Structure formats: structure tokens, C-alpha cells
Amino acid sequence: IVLTGGDDRLWKTWGFPEGNILMTGEGHTDWVSGCCFRPSGTQLVTSSGDTTVRIWDLSRRGCILTLRGHSRAVRDCCWHSCGEVVASACMDGTSKIWDVNSQKCRHTLRGHKESVNSIEFLPFSSTLLTSSADKTVCLWDVRTVSRL
Numbered sequence: 001i002v003l004t005g006g007d008d009r010l011w012k013t014w015g016f017p018e019g020n021i022l023m024t025g026e027g028h029t030d031w032v033s034g035c036c037f038r039p040s041g042t043q044l045v046t047s048s049g050d051t052t053v054r055i056w057d058l059s060r061r062g063c064i065l066t067l068r069g070h071s072r073a074v075r076d077c078c079w080h081s082c083g084e085v086v087a088s089a090c091m092d093g094t095s096k097i098w099d100v101n102s103q104k105c106r107h108t109l110r111g112h113k114e115s116v117n118s119i120e121f122l123p124f125s126s127t128l129l130t131s132s133a134d135k136t137v138c139l140w141d142v143r144t145v146s147r148l
Helices: none
Strands: 002-005 010-015 020-026 032-037 043-048 053-057 062-067 074-079 085-090 094-099 104-110 116-121 127-132 137-141
Touching (some): 002 032, 002 043, 010 032, 043 085, 053 085, 085 116, 094 116, 094 127
Parallel strands (some): 032 074, 074 116
Antiparallel strands (some): 002 010, 043 053, 043 074, 074 085, 127 137
């Protein structure tokens, strides 16, 4: 199964090798910029030009949580391997760490001078990688909210 998002404001799951659409999700009001399965495979997270990050439950076929707090388009998102934390990268130069259970932003990371375009947790660690239009890459320790 492959997960994609697009300018049509939709995310889709695709079966391979046939290439058939298995599921489509709608709810964002602007382009879907990033999407990632929860490690358990039961949910996914999406980011969008509409400034939101959304959590989707695949069995319910719908959005179960909308995370708000970014001031500009959100460029990317990812799950931590524990499955309880999501990270998002924003065009305003910040990234956010979200606690899915409390539905709150745990930390806002500041350190890039331009848009943060990608974000990824290193597997089974507290290290987060961000890359920016300012031509820098940062490693963050999310326990101390500091750059490494």
C-alpha cells in the first residue's frame, strides 16, 4: 500500500502492483503536502496548505483530529515510532511537535530562517531532522528541544 497527497486536496491509498485506489480522504481545504502512516498502520497524518495537520482513522474512514497552530502552509508531517507523537514543518520557519493523546502542541522548534520543507524522526530515537529553504539541515533532540 502506498499513500499519496496532492493538489486536489485529497489523500489516497493505492494497492500495488495493480495500482488501484483503495481509499480516499477528503477534508483539507487546500493542497495536501505530506502524509504518513502511523507505525501501527491504523491511522495516518496529513499536512496541508490550509495550515492544519490532521489525523485520520482508516477503519472509520474519516478525520478524527485537526491540529491547529501553524500560521502558514504546513509542508510536511511524520509520526514518531512510538505512535503517540507527530511532527510538522511549516513555511513560517518553525516546526511543531504534537502530542496526539492530549491533542496539544508540545513544542515549537525555531532555528531556520526560511520555510521548513521536510521533517522526519530518526527511527526509535528522540532525534528529529528538519530541512529548510534556507539551505540548512538541523538535528533536534525533542526531549530537550535543542539543536544537536
